[in-house]
Amino acid sequence: MELSQLRMLKTVCETGSIARAAEVLHCVPSNITARLKSLERELGTPLFFREGRGLRVSPAGEVFLEYATKILSLTEEARRAVAPTRAPSGPLRIGAIESSATGRLPQLLAKYHAQYPQVSLELSTGTWAQLLDDIQHHRLDGVIVAVDIERPGLKRAVMYREDLVLIASESHGPLHSAADLQGKAIFMWPTGCPYRLALEQWLLRHEQVQPIISIASYGAIVGCVSAGAGVSLVPRGIYEQYRQGAGWTGYEFPELTGIDNLFYWHENAGRHPAREAFLTMLQTEFEG
DSSP: EEEEEEHHHHHHHHHSSHHHHHHHSSSOOHHHHHHHHHHHHHHTTOOOEEEEEEEEEHHHHHHHHHHHHHHHHHHHHHHTOOOOSSSSSSSEEEOHHHHHHHHHHHHHHHHHHHHHTEEEEEEOOOOOHHHHHHHHHTTTTTEEESSSOOTTEEEEEEEEEEEEEEEGGGOOOOSSSGGTTTSOOOOEETTOHHHHHHHHHHHHHTOOOEEEEEEEEEEHHHHHHHHHHEOOOOOHHHHHHHOOTEEEEEEEOOSSEEEEEEEEEEESSSSOOOHHHHHHHHHHHHHO
């Protein structure tokens, strides 16, 4: 078993085909096919089901992929460990909920790239549950989510607090209380979003039962509000990002308190200069 075989396996699973994996790894498809078949013979079990020209990961392949990912992650950690004085370099895989990725990170990512050009930074978005799962399985190096929760093997630090802003088209007139939302369409991220939960709890405290339309995109949510179709509760980062010429007004209510956004990483990931530099920049950027 060789590291190159593990990289091939992981890349095939990520890209979905041997041909695309060959492009990523800069080798010929026949080489990947031969190396994976050799790995399967060594393990004594198929890692893929071959369906025509396509591949589907077998149950054994899914199990082995988790171990391969951990091994490759440890290999990268070992390389970093023997060169502790080097400037941050190599891959850095960051995940974030969309509100953070859209409203808080763009300028910081540009600053980070300018300061550490040798780091190959990848940013992905997802739900907080998905992102924490990716950290636990070493698929990401760090994530930013808006929940404070204990997970085995994960460390966390508060980065910043997002104030909550209720936005509504100017055509709706002023909003003074939860009762003013009666009869208005409400657009929010699907169930599980902490900002949606804050709004639901606020409405419940004021005995307001309102249907909520689920949209998994802040761009679409803001577009609906701008068109006068309804209202939404958004984190301040999104409010600031879209407020220019949006045609809506923002309202803040004392009961709608801010929600902390935290950075999570795996405690067993070892020394990771690129991640540590990213965390330091986050803390510096949002301190106070």
